[in-house]
Amino acid sequence: MPGLGVNIDHIATLRQARGGLFPDPVKVARICELSGADSIVCHLRVDRRHINDNDLKILRKSVTTKLNMEMSIAAEIVDIALKIRPDQATLVPEKRLELTTEGGLDVVKYKERIANVVNKLKKRGILSNLFIDPKKSQIRASKDIGADYIELHTGAYANANTELARKKEFERIEEAAFYGNSIGLGVNAGHGLDYINTAAIAKIPKIEELNIGFSIIAASVFIGISSAVKEMKKLISRG
Ligand code: PXP
Numbered sequence: 469m470p471g472l473g474v475n476i477d478h479i480a481t482l483r484q485a486r487g488g489l490f491p492d493p494v495k496v497a498r499i500c501e502l503s504g505a506d507s508i509v510c511h512l513r514v515d516r517r518h519i520n521d522n523d524l525k526i527l528r529k530s531v532t533t534k535l536n537m538e539m540s541i542a543a544e545i546v547d548i549a550l551k552i553r554p555d556q557a558t559l560v561p562e563k564r565l566e567l568t569t570e571g572g573l574d575v576v577k578y579k580e581r582i583a584n585v586v587n588k589l590k591k592r593g594i595l596s597n598l599f600i601d602p603k604k605s606q607i608r609a610s611k612d613i614g615a616d617y618i619e620l621h622t623g624a625y626a627n628a629n630t631e632l633a634r635k636k637e638f639e640r641i642e643e644a645a646f647y648g649n650s651i652g653l654g655v656n657a658g659h660g661l662d663y664i665n666t667a668a669i670a671k672i673p674k675i676e677e678l679n680i681g682f683s684i685i686a687a688s689v690f691i692g693i694s695s696a697v698k699e700m701k702k703l704i705s706r707g
């Protein structure tokens with residue numbers, strides 16, 4: 469059974485909406501771990517739109533499972549990772565105007581630059597995880613530069629709008645997982661996974677961890693809003 473990495477970026481997004489300290493992603497990370505999460509994922513973006521440097525520092529101290537820092541290969545962010553030393557660094561492409569990470573990293577095209585970052589991480593004892601599209605050339609290039617893990621981008625599978633397209637995307641992920649595993653890479657997967665499309669991916673035997681954010685944070689509103697409203701009603705009625 470693959471492990472579950474919970475991405476807490478959207479808790480920080482909610483906090484940033486009011487610019488205060490609540491809700492605190494560090495506290496939510498603890499609840500996720502106590503609820504069975506196998507790792508905590510957070511993305512320190514260059515624009516700091518959600519998770520900030522202080523969150524990362526405190527998460528490094530408080531996370532007891534595994535801290536997986538998502539990051540671009542921007543020099544400033546790499547330096548922070550080398551200082552903080554998360555257990556794992558997931559390298560992703562980052563565009564300033566995107567709503568979320570859109571595509572996989574092009575390891576074939578940027579082989580040297582990515583290899584350089586992977587080596588720096590390795591020297592500091594940080595595992596590297598390259599977020600790539602489920603393509604043989606990208607998987608091979610990831611292995612060639614010494615990555616520990618690949619994370620297969622499941623976005624095209626999640627967004628497929630016909631059964632046939634979904635099946636095709638599923639098969640690409642399955643094939644990629646087997647190929648990655650056969651050449652000695654650890655294989656993870658993530659992006660766009662939700663309460664409907666995750667079960668099939670979880671059955672692929674070679675996948676070690678699924679990293680999921682948006683659907684879990686969104687589901688927590690539905691699961692939690694009733695209690696939150698009742699609690700406020702109680703408080704008002706006492707007042
Ligand atoms: N894995 C990676 C590398 C990502 O960039 C993201 C999005 O931040 C996720 C997993 C989680 O995606 P989602 O929020 O759609 O579950």
